[in-house]
Each structure stands twice: as C-alpha cells, then as structure tokens.
Amino acid sequence: MATLVDTPVFIGGLGVYLPDTVSVATAVERQWYPAEAARTSELTGVAVAGPIPAPEMALWAAQDALKRSGHRGADLDLLLYVDTWHQGPDGWLPQSYLQRHLDAPDVLATEIHSGCNGVLVALQLAAGQLAAGSRTALIVAADNFGTPKIDRWTVGEGYIPGDAAAAAVLTREPGFAQLLSVCAVSVPEAEEMHRAGEELFPPPITLGRDLDFTARATSFREQLKRDGVGTSSLLKVHGQTMAVADRALAEAGITLADVHRVLFLNFSRPMVEQRCMAALGLPLERSVWDFGRTVGHLGASDHLVALEHLVTTGQAGPGDHLLLLGLGPGVHLAAAVVKLLDQPAGG
Structure with a gap:
C-alpha cells in the first residue's frame, strides 16, 4: 500500500x-x-x-x-x-x-x-x-x-x-x-454463502428469529448439490485468499519465508489447516491456533488478541514479521503485515 x-x-x-x-x-x-x-x-x-x-x-x-x-x-x-x-x-x-x-x-x-x-x-x-x-x-x-x-x-x-x-x-x-502493509479484496458473487435460505426483508432478527449460520450453510450446500450454483465462487474465494496474502507480503517487501507467525481466525483445527496454513504451505505450528482453540472465535477481536498474546508471552519479539489474514461475509478477504520493533509498554 x-x-x-x-x-x-x-x-x-x-x-x-x-x-x-x-x-x-x-x-x-x-x-x-x-x-x-x-x-x-x-x-x-x-x-x-x-x-x-x-x-x-x-x-x-x-x-x-x-x-x-x-x-x-x-x-x-x-x-x-x-x-x-x-x-x-x-x-x-x-x-x-x-x-x-x-x-x-x-x-x-x-x-x-x-x-x-x-x-x-x-x-x-x-x-x-x-x-x-x-x-x-x-x-x-x-x-x-x-x-x-x-x-x-x-x-x-x-x-x-x-x-x-x-x-x-x-x-x-x-x-x-x-x-508494513494492509490490503483487501472481495468476492461479491459469493455473498449468498452467509444468507442462504434467509429473506432480506423483514430482517429475520426483527421477526425474533435466532441467528443460525449452521442452517444457512446446510441450505447453501443443498443448493450446490441441486444446481451447482456457487461452486466457481467458492474456488475464487480460495484463490483470492492466497492472492491477498501474496499482495500484502509483496507490499511489505518480504516473502512467506520471513513470516514468523500467521494470525488467522480462531476456527477449528481442520478449518485453520485447510483454509489457511496448508494453502500457504506452512505447518500449523506457524499459526496461533494453539492459543485460539482455548478462547473461541472472538468476533472481530481475533487478530488483536492474538497479537497481544504473542508479544506478552514472548512468542514473538523485535524483528519478527507477522501476517494477519482473515475473511468475512461478503465474501471479504484481507491481509496485513506487522513488524515488531520493540517490546510494547506494559507487555
């Protein structure tokens, strides 16, 4: 950037x-x-x-x-x-x-x-x-x-x-x-992944319905089996995840070999391995999954909580590069590179 x-x-x-x-x-x-x-x-x-x-x-x-x-x-x-x-x-x-x-x-x-x-x-x-x-x-x-x-x-x-x-x-x-860098990209043709089976109006929450991503995921999979709609967009999400990571690294002037840890979302082991670490060609140990598995998926706080955990526990220190990578509904994909320069105050 x-x-x-x-x-x-x-x-x-x-x-x-x-x-x-x-x-x-x-x-x-x-x-x-x-x-x-x-x-x-x-x-x-x-x-x-x-x-x-x-x-x-x-x-x-x-x-x-x-x-x-x-x-x-x-x-x-x-x-x-x-x-x-x-x-x-x-x-x-x-x-x-x-x-x-x-x-x-x-x-x-x-x-x-x-x-x-x-x-x-x-x-x-x-x-x-x-x-x-x-x-x-x-x-x-x-x-x-x-x-x-x-x-x-x-x-x-x-x-x-x-x-x-x-x-x-x-x-x-x-x-x-x-x-050092931060960038984002979207795959809007995949937006249905997070609303499948739900109407737009009235908003379901105003009708007293529970939020249920599990039911929406089931509905989306059934739609894929029925007519194949969305398959190409799912492949594009995977490709763009890697593309946005590559772009963040290039803008930071480093390569994947320079990354000390990858800070992804606090998902299950299969999801962290398949959607992030294996795709990057890195072992799970280079992620923060060992910490994330103990606290749950903290909404939008995952990346900052993981960053604070790494620096306060001494698992990352001056000179280390960290790759922050995530995805959200939309489908929105983003990555950032942070370089540690010193020990934080109070850390």
Missing part, C-alpha cells in the same frame, strides 16, 4: 479484555455442544463474559491501549469501533459511549460492521487517515455473544463464538510495531 511507504504507520499500544473461559468438555457434559464436534474441531475453551456489555469491555481495552501508548483520548483524531453482534439499544451508537468516557468529544468516530475482518478493514482506513495528516487513531473491537437470538454452541460449523474486546493505538510516531 503506497501510503504506508510514504507515511510509516506504527502501533503505539495494545489493550485486551479477555474474560474467563468455559471448557468445551464442560459444554459437552452439559449437552450444549456435540461430542463429535468437539472431537473433530479440537477446540478446548471459549471466553464467556456473562452480563458484561460489549461497550464496557471495549472501554477497558481502549483505556489500556491508550495508557500503554502514552496517549489520551483528547489526542485522538480517529476512533473506529468494530463489532459483529449487537452492542446495545437499537438507534444508539457504541462509539459515542467511548468518546464520552475517554474524553474525546472532537474525534471523528464511526462504527465498522464488516464481520470477522473488521479490524483489518479498520487498519486500512486508519492508515489512509494517518497518511492524509491525522496523527493518532484508535481501533477498538468488542463483542458479547451471550444474548438471546444466538446460541454460541450451535450457531456455526467449525467455530464457537467467544467474548472479548481488543484495542490498538495507531500513530505516525515510532511505536513497538510497524504496519
């Missing part, structure tokens, strides 16, 4: 709120989660926040990120609030809650609702704003899936949604890490 060559963008601080986990073994014992799914996924735990509102978790993560970066809310030029699930009352905006409690009334603030890729979208938008003259941006992601109309144990195939919040302060001033 040319802007990152012309205007270096750094990560000045990270903040994470990760609640206690519920073991998958307990979920199986209580018949929340099928034993066969536990065996095939090899997932072991899920972070569960109970009644803590997602915006409250977001505030805690944001406060930590700002403190570690040496900035205050008043220093911000941009606030991007990323989420995948409902945040509070309809017609109310969670970013305004953060503005109020971070004392950042004049910052440009908006919500990003781009699924699991939301943080990577936010990185690209923030990089563009910093290149245009802004000095400090805050990216915050948060979700609490423990609500009616979603059953975290059955909503999807190959993953279990977990609750968390994560934040990153991006700045033009030197930080502990540098964002």
Whole structure:
C-alpha cells in the first residue's frame, strides 16, 4: 500500500479484555455442544463474559491501549469501533459511549460492521487517515455473544463464538510495531454463502428469529448439490485468499519465508489447516491456533488478541514479521503485515 511507504504507520499500544473461559468438555457434559464436534474441531475453551456489555469491555481495552501508548483520548483524531453482534439499544451508537468516557468529544468516530475482518478493514482506513495528516487513531473491537437470538454452541460449523474486546493505538510516531502493509479484496458473487435460505426483508432478527449460520450453510450446500450454483465462487474465494496474502507480503517487501507467525481466525483445527496454513504451505505450528482453540472465535477481536498474546508471552519479539489474514461475509478477504520493533509498554 503506497501510503504506508510514504507515511510509516506504527502501533503505539495494545489493550485486551479477555474474560474467563468455559471448557468445551464442560459444554459437552452439559449437552450444549456435540461430542463429535468437539472431537473433530479440537477446540478446548471459549471466553464467556456473562452480563458484561460489549461497550464496557471495549472501554477497558481502549483505556489500556491508550495508557500503554502514552496517549489520551483528547489526542485522538480517529476512533473506529468494530463489532459483529449487537452492542446495545437499537438507534444508539457504541462509539459515542467511548468518546464520552475517554474524553474525546472532537474525534471523528464511526462504527465498522464488516464481520470477522473488521479490524483489518479498520487498519486500512486508519492508515489512509494517518497518511492524509491525522496523527493518532484508535481501533477498538468488542463483542458479547451471550444474548438471546444466538446460541454460541450451535450457531456455526467449525467455530464457537467467544467474548472479548481488543484495542490498538495507531500513530505516525515510532511505536513497538510497524504496519508494513494492509490490503483487501472481495468476492461479491459469493455473498449468498452467509444468507442462504434467509429473506432480506423483514430482517429475520426483527421477526425474533435466532441467528443460525449452521442452517444457512446446510441450505447453501443443498443448493450446490441441486444446481451447482456457487461452486466457481467458492474456488475464487480460495484463490483470492492466497492472492491477498501474496499482495500484502509483496507490499511489505518480504516473502512467506520471513513470516514468523500467521494470525488467522480462531476456527477449528481442520478449518485453520485447510483454509489457511496448508494453502500457504506452512505447518500449523506457524499459526496461533494453539492459543485460539482455548478462547473461541472472538468476533472481530481475533487478530488483536492474538497479537497481544504473542508479544506478552514472548512468542514473538523485535524483528519478527507477522501476517494477519482473515475473511468475512461478503465474501471479504484481507491481509496485513506487522513488524515488531520493540517490546510494547506494559507487555
């Protein structure tokens, strides 16, 4: 991305709120989660926040990120609030809650609702704003899936949604890490994958229906068997996943051999291996699956939580390159390369 060559963008601080986990073994014992799914996924735990509102978790993560970066809310030029699930009352905006409690009334603030890729979208938008003259941006992601109309144990195939919040302060001033590249691509002809069998209006949630990606996936597979529609788009999704990774690496000026770890979504072992690591030609050990399997798929927070985990546990350090790779409904694909320069403050 040319802007990152012309205007270096750094990560000045990270903040994470990760609640206690519920073991998958307990979920199986209580018949929340099928034993066969536990065996095939090899997932072991899920972070569960109970009644803590997602915006409250977001505030805690944001406060930590700002403190570690040496900035205050008043220093911000941009606030991007990323989420995948409902945040509070309809017609109310969670970013305004953060503005109020971070004392950042004049910052440009908006919500990003781009699924699991939301943080990577936010990185690209923030990089563009910093290149245009802004000095400090805050990216915050948060979700609490423990609500009616979603059953975290059955909503999807190959993953279990977990609750968390994560934040990153991006700045033009030197930080502990540098964002070397970030890019994205979409395969819009595959958008039906995430809505198969569902009408567009009225929105099903307004009719009191549960979110059920498992049922939609079943409907989509049945459609493929019936008329083959969508097969070419699925192949294109795979090809574009590799293409966007290659582009991010090229823009960062490195190759796959230079990548220390790949930060993908916290899916099951088969999904991480097949959709990401095997496609890249890398072993599972070069991913963060060993950590991700213990906390669940944290909505849009997966990448930032994994980044914080790697640097605070010493599994990645100065000089290491990290490839962030993800996909979301749309189908939207994105990748970014981050180079660690120093140990983060408070890490």
